[in-house]
Amino acid sequence: MAFRSIKGTKDVLPADTHRWQHIESVVRSVFQRFNYKEIRTPLFEQTALFSRSIGELTDIVGKEMYTFEDRSGDRITLRPEGTASVIRAFIQNNLAEQLPLTKVYYIGPMFRQERPQAGRLRQFHQFGAEAIGSPCAEVDAEVIAMAIEVYRTLGLRQYSLKINSVGCEKCRPLYKVKLQEELRKIAPQLSADSQRRIDENPMRVLDSKDEQDQKLTADMPLINQFLCEECSLHFSDVQRMLESFGITYTVNGRLVRGLDYYTKTAFELTSTELGSQDALAGGGRYDLLAKELGGKQTPGVGFAAGIERLLMVLEKTGYPFADSDHPQVFIAAADDPARAWTIAETMRLRGAGIAAETDLLRRSLKAQMREADRQRALHVLVVGERELVEGKAALKSMQDGTSRMIPLDAIALALTDTST
RNA sequence: GUGGCCAUAGUUCAGUUGGUUAGAACGCCAGGUUGUGGCCCUGGAGGUCGUGGGUUCAAGUCCCACUGGCCACCCCA
Structure with missing residues (x-):
């Protein structure tokens, strides 16, 4: 029996590598224009880094991580996303002491053990960026604009930007309690997943794709209406700035991301050209993350985008990839x-x-x-x-x-x- | 983790109600007179029909299991 690549992993063959290189070079040039510098962190980290940052109760940590014990008995995990490693490196190397604002980006593979399907692999590739050190709405807007600039540069038009604010440690707990109260009233009628989430992560219930759940929760209170003054102001600042950049978006009060570390701004970029895995990019603000990982309280914002999905859209829309190089x-x-x-x-x-x-x-x-x-x-x-x-x-x-x-x-x- | 569909040359596929040496296109190789590509023509190589069982006189074609792939749920990039 000949060897095959591990399920959910793919070879990028010599005939296709120039497409990857092209995307990577566009990403690098856009990020360079925004003055973000590349950071390269290890592909694996201590398991606890991810479980603590992403959240013990998330799907990613609960059932998707490639975790193993190395020969000395340490718990190791192949990175399922990029932000945790970047923040770890930020803290470990005292980057905060060198600059008031650290702007970095990464390009590389991520690993999640999910069932493979169109647009979903076990080893997939992301480019992403993090701006660490500023609590201001300017950075939220810049990060979103930079993500969009990549797609714009590649001539992509078939996407939509959804944004939301998920509140902060002051206002979200109040909202959660209120939401849980409401959800418990209709709990028996909700899908099994949603019932479980009422306790674990009630906001995800509103993000459920189950039609029945959608109907039942149609009149539920949204986080929007519970934001504290600071969050509310921040959110409207972000929106105002996006508008001033000429970026169109829709506010979706039900948008919650699958990683628990987000505070305030959360956003998602989806493509109309893809199948059921239609998220091109996602991100948001994480003001509590650095402290959670043992550093000083440091605000941050970032996003990550899937390269395979971008490639799929470009191929589908007939993007004119240049030929690969040929001999003189x-x-x-x-x-x-x-x-x-x-x-x-x-x-x-x-x-x-x-x-x-x-x-x-x-x-x-x-x-x-x-x-x-x-x-x-x-x-x-x-x-x-x-x-x-x-x-x-x-x-x-x-x-x-x-x-x-x-x-x-x-x-x-x-x-x-x-x-x- | 749950479901559905699929599995024939390097690739994309065709293989009639199970019946003699399994086909096409593209790709690859070699030729089309003397040292020059693309187009065209001719020829050639290349398949244990995913694997293992079973039914049958006979299976690529029917049944079962396994493996793999794709798609959907879920989740997200």
Whole structure:
């Protein structure tokens, strides 16, 4: 039995890597414009880091993490998301002491053991950003705008932005009690999941996709109406700023995210082009997280976005991905005696900074030409004994088929002339 | 974790009510006279029909199990 990749993991094959690289380069350039610096944290951490930050009762911690004991008996978990690691690194390295506001981003794999389906993998990839150190609505708005700027840069229009405020440690507890009271009245009619959540996380009940639940909770009080003055002001500031950026959004009072650390702003970007896994990106503010993880109380905001889902949308909407790179020149050997020279010359050209390729299979000239064509080489230089004696050869343009004689000791020069 | 659908060449698929050497397209390889690609033509390689059982004179074709894939629930990126 041949080996297969682990269920829910995928190879990005050589024919597709340029698409990933393109997205990554767009992400990096957008983030760079917003002055966020890359941070690279380990792919695995102590299990407790995630259970404490994301929340013991969440699905992610409760049933989706890849957790194991290493050989020394430590509890290790493959990161299911990026924020916890970033905050851990922020605290551990005392970044707060260096700058009042730390703006970082990451790109990389995350791991969650869910049942794979369209747009959902066990190892998937996210890009995300965190701004740590400011309680101001400006940062919330900037982070949201930056996420949107990535999609905008890629020409994506088929998405919608939903925002909400989930309150803070002052106002949310009051709301929770009130909501639980109301939910208990109709508890028997709710779905099993929702019944369980009344105690664990009542706000998630309102976010249930069960139609019956939706109907029953239609008139439930929303967090909106219970926000304290600070949260309420903050939320309206965020909205005002988004509007000033020209960003359209809808307020969804039922929006709750699956990670418990959010306070105040929560947002989600969904695509109309995807199946049931339609979230492109999500994020929010987490003012209590740093303290929860043992650091000083430090406000923060961030978001994470799925690369596979972005790729799916771009492919579906026919995004014009550029071709992958092709050689500037293919050096073909017209006869066997010339082969020693063609391979050596190819190496020299590469050393001179030119993308050059040659035949490594000792094939016929016809086969070499086919190969050059398949590789979309810009030029082919056919060299045999005759050319070596004469010191010049025909440089053929594969686009228009024309060729011109060039001296064999100045190939690089000839190529830089023509390629401009 | 629960359900539904699917499983034939590298890829996408076709294989009639179970019946002799399992097909196509694309891709790959080689040719189409003397050292030059793309188009076209010719030829070729490539499949233990996911695996294991069973029914039958006979199974890619029917039944069962397993494995894998896809999709949905759930959850989220």
